Amino acid sequence: MRDFFAGIGFVIAGIVTIITAQQFPTLPSLQYGPSLFPSLIGGGFCLGGAVLALNALWLRKKAVAQEAHGSPSLAGSLPEKTNWAMLLPPISIVFYILASDYLGAMLTIMIIMLLLMLLRKTSPYIALATSLVVSSAIYFIFSRYLLVPLPQGLLLGGSLPWIS
Structure with a gap:
């Protein structure tokens, strides 16, 4: 569940980054301003965090289903980092x-x-x-x-x- 909460944390950090970046001043002579790169990074945080959280939920669901069928837990077969x-x-x-x-x-x-x-x-x-x-x-x-x-x-x- 640690990955799930880390993923949610990244999504929240991405949303905060995007909201903060939208408050940066715009430059009238450019189509993009100083908020572009922080917004892209915030979007990457949101996307990566969502993938991390959903993957953690999917692995948890798979482990629970295997335990219900009497199979050994999936957590024991995952490689340790x-x-x-x-x-x-x-x-x-x-x-x-x-x-x-x-x-x-x-x-x-x-x-x-x-x-x-x-x-x-x-x-x-x-x-x-x-x-x-x-x-x-x-x-x-x-x-x-x-x-x-x-x-x-x-x-x-x-x-x-x-x-x-």
Whole structure:
């Protein structure tokens, strides 16, 4: 039931984020304003929280149905989450903060994604291709279209050769 309550908490946090973001000032010259990204994040919280809560209810219903039929409980067959897996996101954030000025944002994001995918036992070829494509897309979207100044890193002399 912990996942159910966590899911409900995420839905509530998403709703609060969306309501708060709608109170941000609008800019008359743009079709979107400062409320766009917080609203998208709030929507993601709502969607993810709803999926988490519904999945918890579905698993609970399935476990109760199996116990009623005399089958062993479903809870015993679920894989346990290891505690180290919960430390990976904060470690990744700290690594990005410490390494991005030297390696650059795109290379740092690629390394983080590659390691996380390999730790989740993804095929090395798929992990390498996915991390390369997604990190490149993230870098170009944020640096070119959203005009966010991302670190290019000292490793390549402060500029990426394919970016003019």
